[in-house]
Amino acid sequence: MRPTFRGIFHLLARVKVNGKEHIPAKGAYLVAMNHVSIYDPPFLAAFWPTTPEVIGAAEIWAKPGQATVVRMYGGIQVHRGQYDRQLIETMLAALQAGRPLVIAPEGGRSHFPGMRRARPGIAYLVERTGLPVIPVGVVGTTDDFFSRAIHGERPLLEMNVGQPIHFGADQLVDGEPAHPAAMRAMRQQNTDFIMYRIADLLPDEYRGVYAQPINDRETSQ
Numbered sequence: 001m002r003p004t005f006r007g008i009f010h011l012l013a014r015v016k017v018n019g020k021e022h023i024p025a026k027g028a029y030l031v032a033m034n035h036v037s038i039y040d041p042p043f044l045a046a047f048w049p050t051t052p053e054v055i056g057a058a059e060i061w062a063k064p065g066q067a068t069v070v071r072m073y074g075g076i077q078v079h080r081g082q083y084d085r086q087l088i089e090t091m092l093a094a095l096q097a098g099r100p101l102v103i104a105p106e107g108g109r110s111h112f113p114g115m116r117r118a119r120p121g122i123a124y125l126v127e128r129t130g131l132p133v134i135p136v137g138v139v140g141t142t143d144d145f146f147s148r149a150i151h152g153e154r155p156l157l158e159m160n161v162g163q164p165i166h167f168g169a170d171q172l173v174d175g176e177p178a179h180p181a182a183m184r185a186m187r188q189q190n191t192d193f194i195m196y197r198i199a200d201l202l203p204d205e206y207r208g209v210y211a212q213p214i215n216d217r218e219t220s221q
Contacts, residue, residue, distance in 0.1 A: 024132075024164070030129075031048075032134070032194050034137055034206065036109060056078065105194065114211075118194070120187035135201060140157040160202070
């Protein structure tokens with residue numbers, strides 16, 4: 001699947017990958033990416049040096065065309081908006097087996113370049129595993145990508161890989177705090193930190209809510 005998609009993307013677009021030297025040569029880690037459209041995950045998976053596990057919304061497995069692709073590649077299904085212990089155990093098992101795991105912390109496609117406020121699930125995985133996070137900014141995979149490509153534009157697809165993010169023990173939730181609200185706030189803070197690192201890899205129009213500090217944004221609303 002990956003060589004096939006590399007060939008398709010090269011045929012349809014001008015492909016540019018920056019920062020591959022930041023990708024660990026082996027072992028498990030988390031990959032956090034912005035998520036604009038259905039083209040982001042196959043683009044990243046096709047050009048990643050190793051074969052990563054990819055998390056995708058469960059409804060994709062029921063959509064014509066998309067279902068065929070994800071069933072051939074594999075992937076981990078997530079039912080958005082639901083607590084799923086089996087999902088968590090599956091993700092942890094993949095990481096424990098030494099596989100990179102790709103996550104879009106926004107929780108779904110934005111359908112426009114600007115990033116949305118991310119959900120704190122990735123911070124929980126960091127707590128459970130202690131693994132680094134590789135931030136990735138993807139540019140050009142807008143909903144109109146395929147239409148533009150087949151009309152001969154050969155749009156630019158760009159993947160920018162940032163330096164690994166390592167969280168120290170003092171930055172993570174330690175056990176069960178007396179106040180669950182404090183635990184949620186810390187996880188959201190760590191997730192936002194990851195998203196700001198992704199924003200640094202993107203042009204201004206892709207940064208969305210991460211174009212300015214979250215607290216400033218909330219104050220202005």
